[in-house]
Amino acid sequence: MPRPLDPANKRQQIIDTAYELFSRSGYHATGTDRIIAEANVAKMTMYRNFSTKDALIVEVLNYRAAHFDARLDRLAEGASTPREKIDTIFDWYERWFMSIDFHGCLFAHALAEFGEPGHPVFDAVAEHKNSLKDRLLRILGPAMNEDQAISASDAIFMLLEGATLMAQMGQGPKAIRHARQAASSILGIADG
Amino acid sequence: MPRPLDPANKRQQIIDTAYELFSRSGYHATGTDRIIAEANVAKMTMYRNFSTKDALIVEVLNYRAAHFDARLDRLAEGASTPREKIDTIFDWYERWFMSIDFHGCLFAHALAEFGEPGHPVFDAVAEHKNSLKDRLLRILGPAMNEDQAISASDAIFMLLEGATLMAQMGQGPKAIRHARQAASSILGIADG
């Protein structure tokens, strides 16, 4: 049965549209009028679902973070060794960089526009980025001693962030290739 | 002799003020009214020196890029081996991360807000980022074969960018330490 007035659908519709617009144009540059116009939604529908624009931004980030985590979880299932699991993460980034609507990292961009610690958007970004670092650490933990794992997971995290920036400047393939090589050097020391 | 009405001074005054405000609050969130107020300058003085706000942004970026390049040039003078020169760059980042008014990378933030290739701001950022990559490549060129140097310079570039992002999340010291260790692994392979 079709449910044209399903609140959950409208809500998701707004999140999806906001996600696309924020990705393409940034947060401050995207007005609420544009979001509701492209989402085909009334303004009050948006403000009934999200108290403020900042709250909408946070929900968009959380939604994408959940999507990202679920994706990496699934990819990791198909890998056995730590090295293979790291590889699946590079695989995901590689495909992401090649996607037609790649505009850089939504979270890094949010950090650029909301750089004040304590701001809801800033905190949402920090949470997601730390969760990626934790994922890397969990993968590398069993493969080397603790100090090495902490250092290596941070390094790979930084390589991924840097690669994303290079990708936004049109150097995605090269970036991912060199990041993989670097990760190999870093990991080669401890787990051969 | 004091020159209260020196055009060059006013111009620099605007660039300096805009730099601080852009760093602290971002580009779209910083209005021209705020810039001229904090620079103690009339609006027309600003628009006579910079045709548009975007043009001012580009000039701020160029000014900081020149400052950055000059700094790294000077630091490199005191180093002899490629490894030492790379270290001076890490040194600079380390001190930058610890500075009281650190708000992340002005250029990365500009890329976040002006992600359209061909936009003057985007192009200014790409030029500066590529110039840093070229610097790294020039340093590493003599120390290893060409393919290795290209890969290693990109890797160190990515580590620096990632470290800057971590620093913005309050993890600067850890980031720079782990980035240095990673760089050591990467360089250790080729130049011992």
Added chain:
DNA sequence: ACAGTATGATACAGATCGGTCTCTATCTTA
């Protein structure tokens, strides 16, 4: 002293911002 220039102060234009409000229409549930 004079002409030319840069500046400050301020009002203004036209658009857009985030957010609120009202009113009507449509759906769901009972």
Added chain:
DNA sequence: TAAGATAGAGACCGATCTGTATCATACTGT
């Protein structure tokens, strides 16, 4: 069929945005 919840459409608010125009003032070199 009636009550209640949700939606759309759009006017509206005050503030702010980039950029322009005006005009008096203060400094410059000659």
